[in-house]
Amino acid sequence: MMLQAFQFLATFCAALFAGAALYINLVEHPARLGLDTRAAAMQWAPSYKRATWMQAPLALLSFLCGTGVWFMGAGAAWFVAAVLIGVVVPFTFIVIMPTNHKLLAPGRDLGSAETRTLLENWGRFHAVRTVLSLLATVLYMWLLMRT
Structure with a gap:
C-alpha cells in the first residue's frame, strides 16, 4: 500500500509541476x-514569487517519492524519473536564480533592453524545467501503467 501511495504521489506531483x-x-x-518591457517585468516578479511556493515543493515531493519507490525495489526506471524531476531544483538554483536576482535587483531599469533580454532568457531557461518535468511525468505514467 505504501509503495502504491508513493508511486501515485511521485506521478501526481510531477504531472502538476509539468x-x-x-x-x-x-x-x-x-x-x-507581449507587454512593454516595464509592464512585463512588473508582472513577472509577483508571478515568480507565487509559482516558487507551488513548484518547488511539487518537484521535491515527486523526487522523494520516486526515489522512495526505487528504494522499495520497484526498479531503476523509477529513480531515473525521480532524477528527471529532481534535477529541476539544482538547475533552478544554478542557472535560473542568477537571472531571477538580476530581474529583482533594486534600482533595475525595468524598461531597459537588458531587462527584456533577461526576461527572454528566463523563458528559455524555464523551458528546460518544463521539458524535464514532462519527461519525468511521461516515464512515471508509463511505469504506473506497467504495474
Whole structure:
C-alpha cells in the first residue's frame, strides 16, 4: 500500500509541476512578453514569487517519492524519473536564480533592453524545467501503467 501511495504521489506531483510549467511557457510568459518591457517585468516578479511556493515543493515531493519507490525495489526506471524531476531544483538554483536576482535587483531599469533580454532568457531557461518535468511525468505514467 505504501509503495502504491508513493508511486501515485511521485506521478501526481510531477504531472502538476509539468502542467504548471507548460502553462507558463506556452501561455503566461509569451503573454507577458507581449507587454512593454516595464509592464512585463512588473508582472513577472509577483508571478515568480507565487509559482516558487507551488513548484518547488511539487518537484521535491515527486523526487522523494520516486526515489522512495526505487528504494522499495520497484526498479531503476523509477529513480531515473525521480532524477528527471529532481534535477529541476539544482538547475533552478544554478542557472535560473542568477537571472531571477538580476530581474529583482533594486534600482533595475525595468524598461531597459537588458531587462527584456533577461526576461527572454528566463523563458528559455524555464523551458528546460518544463521539458524535464514532462519527461519525468511521461516515464512515471508509463511505469504506473506497467504495474
